[in-house]
Amino acid sequence: MTDPAPLPLVQSGKVRELYDAGDGRLLMVASDRISAFDVVMAETIPHKGRVLTAMTAYWLEELADLVPNHLVAVDVADFPEGAAALPGGADYLAGRSMLVRRAEMLPIECIVRGYLAGSAYKEYLAQGTVHGMAVPAGLRHAERLPEPMFTPSTKATEGHDENISQAQAADLVGTEVAAKAAEICLAAYQRAAARAEEHGIVICDTKFELGFIDGELSLCDEVLTPDSSRFWPAENCAPGTNPPSYDKQPLRDWLEAQPWDKQPPPPALPDDIVAATSERYVASYELVSGRRLADWYGA
Numbered sequence: 001m002t003d004p005a006p007l008p009l010v011q012s013g014k015v016r017e018l019y020d021a022g023d024g025r026l027l028m029v030a031s032d033r034i035s036a037f038d039v040v041m042a043e044t045i046p047h048k049g050r051v052l053t054a055m056t057a058y059w060l061e062e063l064a065d066l067v068p069n070h071l072v073a074v075d076v077a078d079f080p081e082g083a084a085a086l087p088g089g090a091d092y093l094a095g096r097s098m099l100v101r102r103a104e105m106l107p108i109e110c111i112v113r114g115y116l117a118g119s120a121y122k123e124y125l126a127q128g129t130v131h132g133m134a135v136p137a138g139l140r141h142a143e144r145l146p147e148p149m150f151t152p153s154t155k156a157t158e159g160h161d162e163n164i165s166q167a168q169a170a171d172l173v174g175t176e177v178a179a180k181a182a183e184i185c186l187a188a189y190q191r192a193a194a195r196a197e198e199h200g201i202v203i204c205d206t207k208f209e210l211g212f213i214d215g216e217l218s219l220c221d222e223v224l225t226p227d228s229s230r231f232w233p234a235e236n237c238a239p240g241t242n243p244p245s246y247d248k249q250p251l252r253d254w255l256e257a258q259p260w261d262k263q264p265p266p267p268a269l270p271d272d273i274v275a276a277t278s279e280r281y282v283a284s285y286e287l288v289s290g291r292r293l294a295d296w297y298g299a
């Protein structure tokens, strides 16, 4: 008997490898790679891939009654044969991989903001609006918005994503789909933000990716992870400050203190920064979900 052929690689992104799992399915494998300032570091962050996958699985469960999603399986035992033949084998895949249904992805990133930060704050300072929409005057950095806002952006294949208005989003995907996407994402954010706040974590903003599966708009990609969201400890996000994202704070602080022009190659990370970042990722999963990473696959 010959060993099964490894699943074909579809795409290798900054963080994930995507494999064709056959039957209209993909295997998404989250590595331990980390990027900061859009540059991928040379070192990997222990447990990071498992955190991203465990977190996504947790939220997909929590949101399952609100919106259909792409998840098929997270247990290696349920993956197609060719998975175990991939580099690192089943031991590497365990906990960091999801078998998903391949969706026809919307060409927009569906961002929801509950707080004023990042590029939205920059626009607010310059023009007094958020994605062209009116918001009250006098808001401070990191202040809670009167209502969570749906603030889509383009999905740039290279370079930075560009913020777009809801009208531009409607031009890209159609008026009805844009409205439905906004409704789904706002509902998902609202529930997630309320749950996280019970655990002392503020979800400042987050990026969802939606796609059509069997004609139904579904939640795809990673969901409400530290890489797709800005998580703040509730006690540490006073309006008027610029709280860095909880998880990447040690890394960003250290990088900011280096004589580095933020172009590749990045400086080599010291062990204590790698360890501190890993601890933050694990803690964010455990805080937000109330679960232990040791209980997740691949421990």
Ligand SMILES: Nc1ncnc2c1ncn2[C@@H]1O[C@H](COP(=O)(O)OP(=O)(O)O)[C@@H](O)[C@H]1O
Binding pocket: 012, 013, 014, 015, 016, 017, 018, 026, 070, 100, 101, 102, 103, 104, 105, 209, 211, 220, 221, 222
């Ligand atoms: N169910 C799905 N079907 C098809 N494509 C998907 C699905 N879920 C996520 N994707 C796509 O898979 C890719 C995930 O890989 P990632 O490493 O995060 O890439 P990126 O650098 O583009 O974020 C993204 O391009 C995302 O849009």
Ligand SMILES: [Mg+2]
Binding pocket: 013, 221
């Ligand atoms: Mg991604």
